[in-house]
Amino acid sequence: MLKIQQLRVSYGGIQALRGIDLEVPDGKIVTLIGANGAGKSTTLRTISGLVKAESGSIQWNGEELLGKPIDKIISAGIAMSPEGRRVFADLTVLENLKLGAYLRKDKAEIEKDLKWVYELFPRLEERNWQSAGTLSGGEQQMLAVGRALMSRPKLMMLDEPSLGLAPLVVQDIFSIIREINRQGVTVLLIEQNANMALKIADLAYVLETGNITMSGTGAELLANEKIKEAYLGKHR
Template structure:
């Protein structure tokens, strides 16, 4: 059974039909990526799955149960976390406080402490800057903090929205290495990414979105070798 099942999703911003009947599945243990140009509906899709936007029609099911109408914080408690586009860390708060905010749905303080240790192991740079305010971190460090914060809810499905945006190439590689390591450690990942080449290099399967519709889907390696994908997203 799919951990995430999305069927015939239609989302509007006012009169703009942003997502037009998208359907896709994420199986447990996979990295699935949604790629496409700006404005294709990728982030809208993730935000709808996370409960931040309401679809006009369609299904969103997580582990066989509908998420429609469930408030976002309850969706987090069920085992899904979104690392949003643009990082959205709390700039005035310390690194540690940002991370602890990610665990706000959890009640067992010993388990939260374990998760904090795990995040510091994964992101040693955050450990070094534990007491600094998030606003003093570099872009790459803020991205690591946003990912660490999402992991603090102990998600079974981690959704990442444009994790490489605005980062230097060396940091992009580092962020993707971390995504791969998280996946290897057992986290299922749904990745929205402008950098199609990097996304396809680590994903199991991919869906190509164009103007709010799925135009192609399949094995990520096959899509990376497809002439149409190369022309449109991989610089020919």
């Protein structure tokens, strides 16, 4: 389980996170919804060691992550597929995937995981020789997720996986998130498409200007009138 307590993060005097508490139980899909600038990406980046916290605690299976180097956090079983995909455009699909396993030494298991990623994303296998920069947006998103899976994570963090994608591709990405979870990977999802995120989430948190303002099951938040009005477009 991932357990965050009283996490505070500031950028140049501006408080991005104001003492948030949240839990990501093993085997669940947990989503964090909120407007742009609410602190969602900051939360993921702090968990993965890219951003330093002012104070608080991030515990992964009872072990404190704050202050640990990024490679140790990845080795502990936490991976992130970043916002904007961030694939290595000049490298092939296969090279991008193998970079996801750069901390691993178990070559036979890496090959098994490569086959697993190709089963999840057959299009990546078809295009494994192609430069990542020539892929469509949806294919690049699949590659970003596949690359993160190559570290064999126990917790997968996804930052805006549907951003800029066509609705049909979004459906595919969310089906794959469900499948990854069914195969035993815990998921922490940040997503502006609150409707889709809440539909697949076991647990959900609402983040507003650095504070958690609401939490519950995905179904509870999906039915909540305030959430409908603020995030699901009921007022339109």
